[in-house]
Structure formats: C-alpha cells, structure tokens
Amino acid sequence: MSERAAKIPPAEEEQDGDPITDSAAPDAVAETADSETTDPVTTGAEAVVRALENAGVEYAFGVQGGAIMPVYDALYDSDIRHVTMAHEQGAAHAADAYGIVSGEPGVCLATSGPGATNLVTGIADADMDSDPLLALTGQVPTEFVGNDAFQETDTTGVTTPVTKDNTFASDSDRVGSDVSEAFALAREGRPGPTLVDLPKDVTNGETDREPDAPTVPDTYQVQERAESDLVAAAAERIENASRPVMLLGGGVIKGDATDACREFAIEHEIPVITTMPGIGAFPEDHELSLEMAGMHGTGYANMAVTHCDTLLGIGTRFDDRLTGGIETFAPDAEVIHVDIDPAEISKNIYADYPLVGDAETVVEQLAAAVDESPEATKWRAQCQQWKSDYSMAYDAPEDKPVQPEFVVEALDEATGDRAIVTTGVGQHQMWACQYWTYTEPRTWVSSHGLGAMGYGLPSAIGARLAADDDQEVVCIDGDGSFLMTLQGLSVAVREELDITVAVLNNEYIGMVRQWQDAFFDGRHSASDYGWMPEFDKLAEAFGAEGFRIDDYDDVADTIDAAIAYDGPSVIDVHIDPDANVYPMVPSGGDNGQFALAEEQL
Amino acid sequence: MKRGLEGPPPEERPTPAGRRNKQGIRIDPEVEATHEPRRTVISALVEHEPGVLSDVSGLFSRRQFNIESLTVGPTEDEDRARITIVVEEPDPGIDQVEKQLRKLVPVIAVRELEPDAMRRELALVKVAAADPAAVSAVADMYDATAVDSSPETATFEITGSRQKIEAAVETFSRFGIREISRTGTTALARGTDRTAAPGATAQSADEANHNETSQTADDD
Numbered sequence: 001m002s003e004r005a006a007k008i009p010p011a012e013e014e015q016d017g018d019p020i021t022d023s024a025a026p027d028a029v030a031e032t033a034d035s036e037t038t039d040p041v042t043t044g045a046e047a048v049v050r051a052l053e054n055a056g057v058e059y060a061f062g063v064q065g066g067a068i069m070p071v072y073d074a075l076y077d078s079d080i081r082h083v084t085m086a087h088e089q090g091a092a093h094a095a096d097a098y099g100i101v102s103g104e105p106g107v108c109l110a111t112s113g114p115g116a117t118n119l120v121t122g123i124a125d126a127d128m129d130s131d132p133l134l135a136l137t138g139q140v141p142t143e144f145v146g147n148d149a150f151q152e153t154d155t156t157g158v159t160t161p162v163t164k165d166n167t168f169a170s171d172s173d174r175v176g177s178d179v180s181e182a183f184a185l186a187r188e189g190r191p192g193p194t195l196v197d198l199p200k201d202v203t204n205g206e207t208d209r210e211p212d213a214p215t216v217p218d219t220y221q222v223q224e225r226a227e228s229d230l231v232a233a234a235a236e237r238i239e240n241a242s243r244p245v246m247l248l249g250g251g252v253i254k255g256d257a258t259d260a261c262r263e264f265a266i267e268h269e270i271p272v273i274t275t276m277p278g279i280g281a282f283p284e285d286h287e288l289s290l291e292m293a294g295m296h297g298t299g300y301a302n303m304a305v306t307h308c309d310t311l312l313g314i315g316t317r318f319d320d321r322l323t324g325g326i327e328t329f330a331p332d333a334e335v336i337h338v339d340i341d342p343a344e345i346s347k348n349i350y351a352d353y354p355l356v357g358d359a360e361t362v363v364e365q366l367a368a369a370v371d372e373s374p375e376a377t378k379w380r381a382q383c384q385q386w387k388s389d390y391s392m393a394y395d396a397p398e399d400k401p402v403q404p405e406f407v408v409e410a411l412d413e414a415t416g417d418r419a420i421v422t423t424g425v426g427q428h429q430m431w432a433c434q435y436w437t438y439t440e441p442r443t444w445v446s447s448h449g450l451g452a453m454g455y456g457l458p459s460a461i462g463a464r465l466a467a468d469d470d471q472e473v474v475c476i477d478g479d480g481s482f483l484m485t486l487q488g489l490s491v492a493v494r495e496e497l498d499i500t501v502a503v504l505n506n507e508y509i510g511m512v513r514q515w516q517d518a519f520f521d522g523r524h525s526a527s528d529y530g531w532m533p534e535f536d537k538l539a540e541a542f543g544a545e546g547f548r549i550d551d552y553d554d555v556a557d558t559i560d561a562a563i564a565y566d567g568p569s570v571i572d573v574h575i576d577p578d579a580n581v582y583p584m585v586p587s588g589g590d591n592g593q594f595a596l597a598e599e600q601l
Numbered sequence: 602m603k604r605g606l607e608g609p610p611p612e613e614r615p616t617p618a619g620r621r622n623k624q625g626i627r628i629d630p631e632v633e634a635t636h637e638p639r640r641t642v643i644s645a646l647v648e649h650e651p652g653v654l655s656d657v658s659g660l661f662s663r664r665q666f667n668i669e670s671l672t673v674g675p676t677e678d679e680d681r682a683r684i685t686i687v688v689e690e691p692d693p694g695i696d697q698v699e700k701q702l703r704k705l706v707p708v709i710a711v712r713e714l715e716p717d718a719m720r721r722e723l724a725l726v727k728v729a730a731a732d733p734a735a736v737s738a739v740a741d742m743y744d745a746t747a748v749d750s751s752p753e754t755a756t757f758e759i760t761g762s763r764q765k766i767e768a769a770v771e772t773f774s775r776f777g778i779r780e781i782s783r784t785g786t787t788a789l790a791r792g793t794d795r796t797a798a799p800g801a802t803a804q805s806a807d808e809a810n811h812n813e814t815s816q817t818a819d820d821d
Contacts, residue, residue: 597605
C-alpha cells in the first residue's frame with residue numbers, strides 16, 4: 001500500500017503542512033517530550049500511536065482487520081496495552097466504560113466497513129451519555145474511497161449523527177494531530193465520542209511529523225463560569241425557596257463536581273434527587289438522598305420532584321425517562337439549570353435561571369453567593385414522610401422463586417462501598433439502580449440514554465481495567481442482554497479479568513414482557529424465550545467459573561464464592577419470571593402519579 | 602404473593618396546580634400562551650472544509666428543524682464559508698437551531714439576523730415565449746434580465762427579495778412557466794452590524810436562554 005501514499009501530490013502536503021508548523025510548533029513537542037526518549041515517527045500509523053501515547057493512553061480496545069493493520073503494526077511496539085475484543089461493539093462499550101470510570105477518554109479501534117459499523121452502537125451510546133470516547137477506524141485507501149471497495153463504508157457519514165465530532169484523515173503529516181485533537185475534543189467541555197477515520201494509505205504513508213499536543217481547535221469554546229448576575233439571582237431564589245430540591249445528573253460526575261454538590265446540599269439541607277446517570281453523585285444512604293427520579297425512580301423522588309418550588313438541576317438534560325410528560329414535570333418549580341452545554345438550557349424544560357458553565361465551578365459560585373439556607377424544615381419532613389409512605393420494601397416469600405431485588409441487595413452486601421456495577425438494559429438494570437446503595441461517583445456504569453442491551457459484560461471489562469485493584473466489578477445482567485455480548489467472556493478469561501457477572505435470568509425480555517402485561521393484554525409476542533442456555537455451564541466452556549442460584553438458601557454463599565473467585569465468574573440466577581419493576585411512570589405520564597402495582601397503570 | 606409496592610395509590614396523592622406547555626415552559630393553565638412559528642434568517646460562519654454542509658444539513662434533518670432554504674458560499678476569507686439558513690420555527694426552536702449549530706466544531710459563529718437585514722435570492726425562470734412583447738414587459742416590471750431565448754422559450758434572471766421573486770413568478774405564470782430554479786436566500790446584516798463574526802461567538806448565558814423578542818423576517 002505504501003506506493004499509494006507516495007501518490008499524494010507534494011503541493012498538497014506543503015499546503016496542509018506549513019500552517020501546522022507555524023501555529024502549533026510540533027517541533028517543540030517532539031524535542032522536549034519525545035525524541036529524547038522515543039524514536040521519531042516514520043509513518044502516519046506511528047504518528048497515530050504516538051498521539052495516543054502523548055495523551056497518556058494506557059489501554060485500547062479493538063479488533064484487527066485489513067484497513068487498520070498499519071495502526072496495529074505500530075501498536076505492536078507501544079506500551080499501550082491493547083485488549084483484543086471478541087466483537088467491535090464490545091470494544092466500543094469497553095472503551096466507553098473505561099472512560100466513565102477513569103474520566104479519561106477510552107480508546108477503541110476497528111477496521112473499515114463491518115468493523116466500523118459494529119462500533120456504531122457503542123459510539124451512539126457514548127454520544128447519548130456524553131462519555132469520553134475516541135474511536136479509530138481503518139478505511140480503504142483514499143484512492144478507493146467512493147468506489148464501493150471491499151469493506152468500504154462511509155464511516156464519517158454513518159457516525160456524524162452520533163459523534164461529537166469526526167474527521168476523515170487525509171494526510172500522513174497531519175494524521176497524528178488529527179488523533180490528538182479528537183482525543184482532546186472527546187474530553188473537553190461536555191465529553192462525547194469522537195472518531196478519526198484512517199485510510200490505509202494515510203497510515204502507511206511516510207512522515208516524520210510528530211503529532212501536536214492534544215488541544216481542541218480554536219472554534220471549540222467552553223464557558224466555565226456562569227454569569228455573576230444570574231448566579232446572584234439563582235442564589236436569591238434558593239435562599240427564598242420553601243420546597244427546594246437538587247437534581248444531580250451525569251454531568252456532576254463527569255465534571256468532578258460531586259464533592260461541591262454534596263457540600264452544598266448538606267450545608268443548606270436541600271433534599272437531593274439523582275437522574276440515572278447521576279447515580280453515585282450523592283450518597284444514597286444520606287438522609288437528604290431521595291435517590292433516583294423518573295420512570296422507575298423511587299416514589300419519594302418523584303413526589304419531591306413533582307411538588308418542589310425550586311429545582312436546582314445540575315448536569316442533566318431533562319431526558320423524557322426522567323421528566324415523564326413535560327406538562328406535569330415539576331410544574332410549580334422555578335428551574336435553575338446548570339450545564340456546560342448551552343444547547344441543553346431550555347431544550348426540554350425551560351430554565352428560569354440559566355447557568356452555563358462547568359458544574360463544579362458554578363456550584364462553587366452558587367455556594368459563595370448563597371448566604372442563608374432556605375427555610376425548608378417542613379419540606380424536609382414531608383420528604384421523609386414520603387420516604388416512609390413509598391418505601392421500596394418488597395415482598396420475598398420463602399416458598400416462591402428468588403426475587404431479583406434480594407439478589408441485588410445480596411451482591412451489594414458482599415462487596416465493598418467502592419464496588420463498580422455495570423448492567424445491560426431492562427428490568428435487571430432498574431433493580432440494580434433501585435436496590436444497590438450507591439455512595440461513590442464512577443461506580444455506576446450503564447447504558448442510560450441509548451438503552452443498549454448487551455452493554456453489561458463488555459463494559460465490565462473496560463471498567464475492570466480502569467478501576468483500582470481493590471474495587472470489585474460486578475456486572476448485573478439480564479439473560480437477554482447477556483446473550484447479546486457474552487462472547488466477551490473469551491476476553492475476560494484471556495485477559496484474566498476479575499469480574500463477576502450475575503445474570504438475573506427470567507427467560508424473558510423481561511421489561512418488554514412487563515409492558516406487554518400492562519399495555520398489550522399480556523400477549524407475549526417475541527418476549528418469551530422459554531429456554532435459555534445454562535449460563536454457568538457456558539461460562540465453564542469459556543474457561544470462566546460458573547455458578548447457579550435457584551433458591552434463597554444458595555444466594556449468599558454462591559455470591560460470596562463468585563466474588564471471591566479470582567477471575568471472571570458467572571452466576572446464573574434463576575429469578576421469579578413474573579417479577580416486575582415498580583414504581584413505574586408510564587411513558588409520557590405524570591411523575592407524581594407513578595404506579596406501585598400493575599393495576600395502577 | 603403481593604406484586605408491586607406499598608403506598609398511597611395515585612388518586613390519593615396531592616397534585617400540584619401548575620402545568621408546563623410542550624416547550625417545557627410553565628404556564629398559567631387559564632391562559633396558555635403558544636409560540637407560533639416565525640420565519641427568520643440565521644447566518645453561520647464556518648470553516649471552509651469538506652463535510653461542513655453535510656454536517657449542517659444532517660443536523661437539521663436529525664433534529665426536525667423546519668428549514669426553508671440553505672445556501673452556502675465562500676467569503677472574503679478563503680478559509681471560511683458563510684451558510685445562510687431560512688428557518689421557520691417557534692422561538693424556542695430558533696434558539697435551539699442557533700445553539701445546536703454553534704456546537705458543530707467547524708462552525709465559528711452563528712447569529713439570527715435582524716429583521717432589517719439585506720436578503721437576496723436569485724431565480725432563473727424559463728417561460729413560454731409565444732408573446733415575446735408581453736413577456737418582455739413583465740420582465741421589465743421586475744428588473745429581470747433575459748439570459749436565454751429560443752423560438753419557444755425565454756429565460757430570465759430575477760434578483761431580489763423572496764417576495765419580489767414570488768410576485769414575479771406569479772406574474773410570469775400567465776405565460777406558462779416551463780421550469781424554475783431558485784438559489785434560496787443569502788443575507789448580510791446592514792451597515793457596520795456584523796453578520797456572524799468570530800469574537801462575538803461565546804454565547805452568554807442570557808443568550809443561552811430563549812430570546813423573547815419576537816422578530817418577524819419581513820423581506821425588504
């Protein structure tokens with residue numbers, strides 16, 4: 001392929017190359033950081049890998065293939081640990097989870113065509129959840145692009161709607177800097193996925209140009225501080241509130257604003273609700289915590305969000321699963337909305353006090369501006385009353401099949417406070433939200449906005465590599481979700497990753513079955529598997545440790561053994577197939593009218 | 602066993618009196634204000650690089666923004682292009698259009714133009730020329746320039762506001778219009794007012810919220 005690289009017109013190289021030298025002084029980077037310790041780059045592919053190394057990348061997740069081979073060849077000599085995944089979707093999810101847990105962009109690689117399209121689910125997931133992710137995809141040589149060549153897909157075209165930004169690399173001299181810039185864009189401001197498409201001639205092409213440092217382009221601007229007059233007005237509103245709540249979204253965790261938010265809430269005794277991505281932003285065992293609001297949020301959180309008069313929403317995009325029907329969402333509340341992305345302000349819910357800026361910075365601004373705590377003693381008592389009225393206590397008779405809530409609580413009990421939970425999507429995910437008590441940020445890893453079944457196992461792999469050694473990683477999965485990506489077990493075994501997968505197995509696509517019972521006259525169209533492989537035995541075939549739970553008596557000991565096993569373990573937990581998730585606000589419904597049982601829907 | 606959770610059922614719970622409208626704005630249920638769509642011109646200064654136009658048009662289709670026209674062309678700076686978009690949206694929608702456009706990395710600056718901005722469109726109108734004198738008289742009325750003629754057809758170039766072009770097309774239609782091609786609106790702000798310039802880009806939080814002034818884009 002190298003002969004194609006030589007065909008790049010020299011004039012174009014000069015045109016594209018000169019401004020880079022002028023503006024960003026890559027030579028300085030090369031001299032100070034690299035050339036003393038590492039060999040100079042000789043190809044585009046080496047520049048790509050050098051860009052990752054310069055950015056501090058430690059892990060990459062991917063699958064080999066024709067068009068990405070030059071990059072893999074350069075990776076062969078790098079200290080970056082590459083985890084070969086079983087499927088590109090898994091690579092994207094693993095990188096996404098790595099980004100959630102570490103706070104630094106996770107990196108995934110795939111070849112052109114099917115490799116790239118298989119990444120799309122994971123990229124879309126990262127886009128919906130604003131997770132920092134860098135995807136590098138191989139592409140057919142530039143001269144073949146547009147000819148429907150073997151394994152050619154218009155990757156930038158396909159991924160434009162689901163990336164924060166993407167780039168088609170067109171020049172071997174520039175490709176390293178393209179990767180640097182994409183890495184910076186994934187991380188800065190509101191995080192998100194970026195992609196660089198790497199034609200094989202560009203990665204094979206010769207260059208001695210060291211990549212620029214990872215910086216965002218000039219056109220990308222982030223407002224860190226909210227305007228002081230708006231902060232003052234919002235602070236006054238908080239002081240005068242009689243029914244205040246804080247609603248903490250995923251942006252609180254991504255913006256490392258957890259401590260600032262906790263201090264603010266505790267100082268002013270404001271009840272705290274989280275969104276699903278915001279789980280872990282506030283300790284759920286604190287008396288001010290009302291836990292999660294929304295479709296399957298707690299009754300008390302939904303009552304509080306419905307009846308509050310002042311809602312301080314931080315790092316949340318007011319997703320429909322949170323708000324229910326817009327008409328009935330916090331209808332008496334003046335909304336103070338803190339977000340780093342101006343486009344989220346008043347997108348779904350009108351912000352009376354729009355505070356654009358970094359979550360931690362703005363909360364600190366608010367903390368400085370609020371002189372008196374709101375007088376909300378009565379409101380706090382009301383919230384406590386709701387906590388007792390709408391307790392999450394569930395029925396678990398000994399003579400019935402194991403209830404899933406019990407299993408989630410047992411897993412929580414068997415692990416430390418900083419244990420990381422990953423999930424697939426569906427009923428098991430909601431039980432994992434509701435019945436695990438989260439106290440720390442970056443311990444809840446899930447597919448929120450996209451709702452991608454199959455997220456659980458690959459994300460556990462990514463989370464494991466980002467987590468500290470003393471943090472357990474538990475994947476609470478569903479049988480349907482697990483079946484979608486369980487080939488990732490081969491990766492977990494090969495890489496000797498200590499993760500525990502608990503499959504809450506009801507042999508249904510359970511959430512669909514629950515909706516069919518509620519809204520489709522119980523007609524279980526295509527939701528009833530009726531049969532599932534024996535996941536414990538399947539795990540053994542992969543070389544993982546398999547366990548099975550059928551009765552309450554098995555639960556504690558089996559979980560202890562699975563957690564204790566040093567390596568990947570799978571527990572096939574046969575739960576009550578008729579178990580449902582409550583409370584529930586039907587789609588577009590009124591949060592305050594959540595159902596506690598099916599007949600209330 | 603009992604399914605579900607304990608607690609007061611929905612009908613026994615207190616309910617708040619307030620409501621929001623579809624745009625998430627709190628309303629007095631008695632007098633619900635609705636945001637009517639209005640037509641306006643949004644100008645974006647962008648990096649002149651491949652893919653920007655497709656990013657912008659993709660954004661409009663993905664977010665269901667209602668656009669009437671979109672034009673793009675080079676500017677005085679060869680590295681930059683200007684995109685002019687005529688949208689028809691309620692105020693919150695226009696606000697979203699501006700903010701979502703600004704988020705695209707190659708976009709340098711975005712603004713909604715004042716109602717008095719200069720707007721121009723060009724149309725080529727090919728009419729049946731059975732009565733050349735009458736056709737020519739109509740052309741004169743609209744300062745249209747003949748760019749092509751044949752025994753059966755005459756093609757005119759008309760430049761002006763959208764309304765002028767629509768009026769011309771309507772008047773020409775009595776001769777029988779064979780084909781029309783229109784460019785869509787391009788626009789610049791008047792006087793020293795800058796159309797969409799770098800520097801005026803960092804969106805203030807004030808601007809980040811809805812712009813409540815209700816402008817209508819009257820063509821000049």
